[in-house]
Amino acid sequence: MCYRNEVIYVYQSLYRKYRPKRFADVVGQDIVVRTLRNSIKNDKVSHAYMFVGPRGVGKTSIAKIFARAINCEKKDEGDVCGTCSSCNVSGEKECLDIIEIDAASNNGVDEIRELRDKVNLVPSELKYKIYIIDEVHMLTIQAFNALLKTLEEPPSHIIFILATTDPQKVPETIVSRCQCFNFNRISINNIVNRLLYICKKENISCDDDVLNQIALYSDGGMRDSLGMLDKLVVYGDGKITINDFFDLNGLVSDDEIKTFITNVIKNDVDSVISSIDTWNNNGINIINVTNQIISHLKALIVDYYSDKKISFENIDVLISLISKINEKMFDIKKSGNPKIYFEIVIIEFMSNNCSQNISREINLEKKVLVDEPNNMAVKNTSDNIDSVVSKDILSTNNNTNVLQKENEYDIDNSNIQEIIDIRINNTFAQADKAELISDKINFERLNEYTFDQNIGYLVCALLDGVIRVSSKNSVVISYEYDSVVNENIGRLTEFEKTLKDIANIDKKIAIITNKKWDEVKLEYIKNLKSGHKYEYIEEPIFVSNIVKKEKNKKNVNNDNAFADFGDIVEVE
Ligand SMILES: [Zn+2]
Structure with missing residues (x-):
């Protein structure tokens, strides 16, 4: 029967359809499977097990197989025979002696109470009664206590299999009474091979790199991989393409990621901001893109160390970029606006990278x-x-x-107001949002020097102001009071040097009052609306006159x- 017809009439998810029924069908987790089979073969089954590992890597599937194999009458090399009467009973959905409890729903209070009440009853059809408690760390304290009582003196016909993604939250008294098994993420190769097998069986046609991308994206989880393939089968029109994969997951293509990284390294702020804007406008999840960038950078770095495909100058930049994004990943995820936070992280990186590049070049020469x-x-x-x-x-x-x-x-103070006005004009003429964001971030660095004996007073004076508008050459800072502005104008040169040395802001400064800022801002907005453009004006010669x-x-x-x-x- 054609798969597509099957989707319409009898839909069974690939995950359910291809869930392993015997140890022999399990993909990955070789050590766990071998140990469990040996324990059955050698009659060394414990009364409590704890399966620990990430989601979707086979903990519950293996628990179910184990429960059936323990009860199997033939014990085919410790595996489920699938033919004996016990296997027939345990294969039924309504098997009374294999009880699954999902601790994540209702915290399992009722189920654990029932468990405690019924634990002494002998199994109805099988040799052992097996309790599989999924997400066991979600149990309440009362439920844990009830469970502990049973674990302390377990009836001989009872076996517990506890599964958790978060073992730290399971009380030590419980863990210490279990035989623990760690489940690893399943390797990309294993997942791809399994997906290939299923595609062949189901006549699903796929672009070559789709399966690899699914495996990568599912982070070693077979359940997520199959779930993804399921969705793609429904979403794709005939053959599943790599673009179907990107669209469905709110991801961007590898080429776009490559271009983005190149632009970051080239310090091309406009292109970088424009890419992020485009992704955001297309509804692409910035957190997913951030993960893609990390994966791509990692691949580049691995390439470099394995066969040096990329030039040496770039490797440091790539390593510091991946460290920077990794370091900020948590904040990006938790931020109310991941897009803006991501922008800031990247711009800050570019601003640091830019200054390092310059000193590197000069050191080289x-x-x-x-x-x-x-x-x-x-x-x-x-x-x-x-x-x-x-x-x-x-x-x-x-x-x-x-x-x-x-x-x-030093600047000739007699003409200072004229200079300030020219600088305000020039900052508006070349106003740049990215520069403003970057300056504001760098400005914060001053906070570390407020108690510095030599420059603390300058730093504090600077920090009283607010950066209002930035261009690549200049910045406008405003202050509340006239008197403060007058005093600070006398320190313009010192301010510029302090900003350059500490905050890495190497720009000409214009200082004005908040009141004046409101005026020039209104005028700027008015001019923008009327189409009037600000022309860049060279500062008159006396500005750069040197007062020796x-x-x-x-x-x-x-x-x-x-x-x-x-x-x-x-x-x-
Ligand atoms: Zn059997």
């Missing part, structure tokens, strides 16, 4: 910029390079004045330090 002794003008170098020029390398044995760039300029400070000129004498001058100095 080992090029250091030093001012020529007779020319104090600052070289037109990027601030990133400045940040990695160490003071040690700048020292010299030539008794020459060397300017340390870090503190060498005598205190920053240093005479350094160090015979051991390297000495050489020029625009670019190679360090050995």
Whole structure:
């Protein structure tokens, strides 16, 4: 009969249909099966067992087979013979002597009470009366106590098989009276082979990688794997494709995951945010995607260590990315808005990764910029390079004045308001949500330095403000009071340095009052609606005018330090 007709008329789930009836049919759990069969063969059956392991790996199925095999009259190598009268009785759904109790429903109070009352009655048809208590950790204290009494002095015709996914919650007094078996997750290969067998039997046609994906996704659970195949048979139209699998499970394709990871490594914030938005808009579960990313990263890392398919520069980034996501996985799951939380985690990672990349590149080149002794003008170098020029390398044995760039300029305060206005304009012109999120996260790092002897006062002053809008080059921070704003404007250079050094925010700062922020924000919204665009304006030359400070000129004498001058100095 064609399977599809069967689905319509007589539907029996694949899980039920292919549930093993004998030990010989069990997939995986080889050690457990062998030990149980031997105990039957050698007449060494205990009166209480505890099966421990994740869901869907065969605990209840094996408990049922074990219950039947114990009672089997022929004991075919410790397995169910399936033909003797006991096997016929125990194979019936309504067998009175094999009693299943699901502790998860009603906490099993009534059933355990009944169990205690009836435990002394001899079995009606079989040699042993067997109680299978599933999810035993869900029993109430009273039920555990009732069970314990029976376990302490069990009648000889009674055998208990307790199953649990959470053994920590089972009282030690119960566990210690049971023979315990650990059930492992079933291997991907075993699951795939079983699925292949079932597909063949049922004439189910499947794309090659679908079965592998099912096995991976079910995390070693046979029940979930078969349940998934069941759903796909109903969902798929004829042949089951990999896209059916992704659609049904709210997952994204491997190609999309690959592109996403590549964009994270490339620090392409726009593409990364856009991918997350698209997934979210398509109703895709971000937690599932996060798991997919972890699996994919793991596979890449394993590939690297097995046959070095990927380049060395990327491996550190991949490892730190997987650690970061793993570390935050719990929070992402528990978050009220996993999408936003996931975005923040990724952006924060990219922001750290970006700064590390820059220092890595520069370390690699080992090029250091030093001012020529007779020319104090600052070289037109990027601030990133400045940040990695160490003071040690700048020292010299030539008794020459060397300017340390870090503190060498200050903003001319007389034009400060004009500068602030330009910076507000420029921040709006290049406003970037991702930058704002990332800045806000990084800003929190300041909290660790509030008691620092040297910069605590600056950190506290900064923390009184709120970051309002960010671009890749600048940030607007607002404060409640005019007096605070005036005071902080005088510290703009120190603020910028503190933000750069501690919070990894290397940007120009504009400081305004909350009141002014409300005004410029309203204006911005109005302009947005009317289609007016903010144009980027170069800051006037006096902004970057250098006010040379005598205190920053240093005479350094160090015979051991390297000495050489020029625009670019190679360090050995
Ligand atoms: Zn039998």
